Amino acid sequence: MGSAEPRIEILIVGAGLAGLFCALECKRRGFAPIVLESRDVVQSVGDFITIGPTAIRAFKNWPTLYDAFHKAAYDTNVYYHKQNGEVAAGPRKVNESFGWNIIRPDLHKMLMDTVLAKGIELSDGEILYADLVIAADGIRSKSWTVVTGEEPKTYSSGSAIFRCAYPTSHAMTIPSLRENWDISTHGETMHFFLGSVSHGIMLIGKEKICWGWMHRDDETTSTESWSAKLSSETALQQLDGDGEWSPEYRAVVDATPPNSIVHWKLVWRDLHKDWVSPKGRVVQIGDAAHAFLPTSVNGGTQAFEDAVSLPCCLRMAIDQKGLDGIPTATRVHNTLRLDRVSFIQQLGFKRRHAYYNLDWEAVKKDPSIVASEPAKWQYEHDPDKYATDRFEECRNCLETGKAFKNTNVPEHYTFEPWTVKDMEAGTK
């Protein structure tokens, strides 16, 4: 930053994962953002979230955060089971490419602590003015009217998920769970129970056990909300409606303490291409720009990648043109990120389809079929280096109308817009 640079007012709306990390990265690039949040500052709701290696690499610039993350992250062996509990594949260590599971409220608190320690300002209500507004306010972002005028089309997927976390010590009172999956014998473990129309996940960590069940939705109780309202009796009743389940998984659902289960409606959204307002001064990041299906395992990771890429573009554009560089920065960021995000969103649809159409004999011979681990192009990406290396070329292409080719995607991939209908029809 040049010593004569005027203060550039950056407002980040939303202190979720994207907003908080973007605040840190803005700070690292010499800006002094203000973060606005509408809820309680520390979010205690939520279960686990998977954070991929591309995001964790970026944590290295924040050593306290990096260390805290690694201390709290689960070190899991993964097992794939038939619905009734029979093990078909595992244990597999997947951290290298998939990333690490961590309890989201723990991660959120770590980020918040780092933001506060760096003296980044948090605000909640007064009217503020800014040179740039970064909308990091999640899937129902208020930024739509200024960005594209309309929200991406949403569709009921017919599916929903029960999600939950509670103390492992409580779950370990279940004799068969203690006998079969005790941590001192097996380490921390993650289990997928794959049926033909629904699937369960159970993650057994030292402190918390998480379980989830993706199923056909009855449409009456599920919502896109992280408040936990569903009773374990209702959850178990619905689970049992889908046939015989692993006795341990079923017992873990049964033992859930009251007010712990979120009933998340799985809403599908068409691809949303333009994350930047016409004048380039409002930009969406994280879920506000792109919602992922849980089977993409990428909502958190892509939010962090955005949070790294945007401040990097801002620094370069502002160094070149001062405040007038802001629209260039936001548009370059959008171009550098769109193809990659779009492709990974599509992978979520494909993996969901694959889960319910498994050939178990083939899986036993080749467990990678069910693991569907990320490819090298996905996990080796470095959003900081990518933005640094490609900014200039991308800026030039946007200014001259030349085509720009992203290289943070599979080698022969060519971007094509898609809709949920295309994905369901298998045409993309």
Ligand SMILES: Cc1cc2nc3c(=O)[nH]c(=O)nc-3n(C[C@H](O)[C@H](O)[C@H](O)COP(=O)(O)OP(=O)(O)OC[C@H]3O[C@@H](n4cnc5c(N)ncnc54)[C@H](O)[C@@H]3O)c2cc1C
């Ligand atoms: C409470 C909560 C619990 C979650 N739990 C899980 C989980 O267990 N597992 C999982 O995989 N994913 C979970 N998610 C979603 C996950 O964090 C996101 O999908 C992903 O990390 C992308 O992050 P994001 O920052 O873009 O969005 P989010 O993490 O959703 O953050 C958006 C933030 O913006 C705030 N906000 C919204 N509107 C406004 C406004 N008008 N003004 C100011 N602030 C606003 C929200 O309160 C929130 O803090 C949770 C999200 C939330 C909000």
